[in-house]
Amino acid sequence: DGGITQSPxxxxxxxxxxxxLSCEQNLNHDAMYWYRQDPGQGLRLxxxxxIVNDFQKGDIAEGYSVSREKKESFPLTVxxxxxxxxxxxxxxxxxxxxxxxxxELFFGEGSRLTVL
Amino acid sequence: xxxxxxSPQNLTAQEGEFITINCSYSVGISALHWxxxxxxxxxxxxxxxxxxxxxxxRLIATINIQEKHSSLHITASHPRxxxxxxxxxxxxxxxxxxxxxxxxxx
Numbered sequence: 001d002g003g004i005t006q007s008p009x010x011x012x013x014x015x016x017x018x019x020x021l022s023c024e025q026n027l028n029h030d031a032m033y034w035y036r037q038d039p040g041q042g043l044r045l046x047x048x049x050x051i052v053n054d055f056q057k058g059d060i061a062e063g064y065s066v067s068r069e070k071k072e073s074f075p076l077t078v079x080x081x082x083x084x085x086x087x088x089x090x091x092x093x094x095x096x097x098x099x100x101x102x103x104e105l106f107f108g109e110g111s112r113l114t115v116l
Numbered sequence: 117x118x119x120x121x122x123s124p125q126n127l128t129a130q131e132g133e134f135i136t137i138n139c140s141y142s143v144g145i146s147a148l149h150w151x152x153x154x155x156x157x158x159x160x161x162x163x164x165x166x167x168x169x170x171x172x173x174r175l176i177a178t179i180n181i182q183e184k185h186s187s188l189h190i191t192a193s194h195p196r197x198x199x200x201x202x203x204x205x206x207x208x209x210x211x212x213x214x215x216x217x218x219x220x221x222x
Contacts, residue, residue: 042120042202042212088157104164105149105210110157 002027006091006108013078013085013115021076021111023091029106031096032074036060037088037110046089049074078113086115119143122203122213129220135190137216139203142184146206150177150188153200153215162188162201193220 004025013019025032031050035043045058049068063082068074078085091108120141129135139148150162163170163177165186170177174193179186190197197220203213 040214042118042214043204044212045209090157090159092159104161105151106161107151107159110159112157 004091004093004106004108006089006111009109009111011111011113013113015115016080018077018079019113021078021089021091021113023074023076023108024072025074025091025093025106026072027093027095027106028071029093029095030071031094032068033092033094033105034058034064034066034074034076035090035092037090043090046076085113088112118214119207120203120205120211120213122201122216124216125214126217127219129193129218131194131220131222133193133220135193135197135218135220137188137190137201137203137218139186139188139213140184141186141203141205141211143205143207143211145181145184148179148186148206149202149204149210150186151202151204153202155199159202190218195220195222 007022033048034046037043044060046064047055047058047066049055052071055066055068065077089111092105094105123138147166149164151159152162153159165179174191176189200215200217202215204210
């Protein structure tokens with residue numbers, strides 16, 4: 001079945017460590033996104049990518065990095081520069097090449113990162 | 117003040133009740149999404165609408181562009197409807213509401 005796969009589902013990190021969250025989609029979607037969800041807040045956009053080898057910063061990109069070497073894959077690295085990384089991270093994709101404007105979003109199951 | 121406000125934040129209902137969740141926004145939009153986040157954390161898209169009304173099974177979504185308001189209705193609610201319901205608006209970017217946590221008791 002087509003969909004978005006995020007891994008790991010749960011991740012624990014010590015302060016000062018970088019961690020990478022995986023996001024893979026087999027929907028043949030051009031656009032992919034990373035969102036962060038904190039309790040009591042709406043989802044906030046970290047990075048998005050419209051096409052392979054291109055990506056743009058979202059509203060809260062500081063302390064994060066991404067790559068888009070393949071259409072199917074959009075990994076997110078949470079670096080040690082991210083001051084408050086404990087959160088729930090959601091990856092999404094859209095068939096629309098005009099991200100954020102129109103089109104249905106498909107989400108993964110999320111990754112919960114906890115910094116110890 | 118948030119650009120997208122949902123009410124109520126939390127809602128408890130008995131099985132079979134009719135449920136309404138509201139979303140008000142303060143910006144011009146091209147479309148509005150209703151999303152469902154199940155207890156495991158994954159999110160599914162329920163509706164995307166830019167005018168009028170859409171229905172899918174027991175779910176109905178309406179939008180009034182002039183009043184900048186949308187509602188999500190659930191008829192004959194069931195415990196499996198327990199989830200967080202999220203409103204998101206397209207403004208040139210997507211802005212998400214904080215979500216409404218619904219618990220339906222048997």
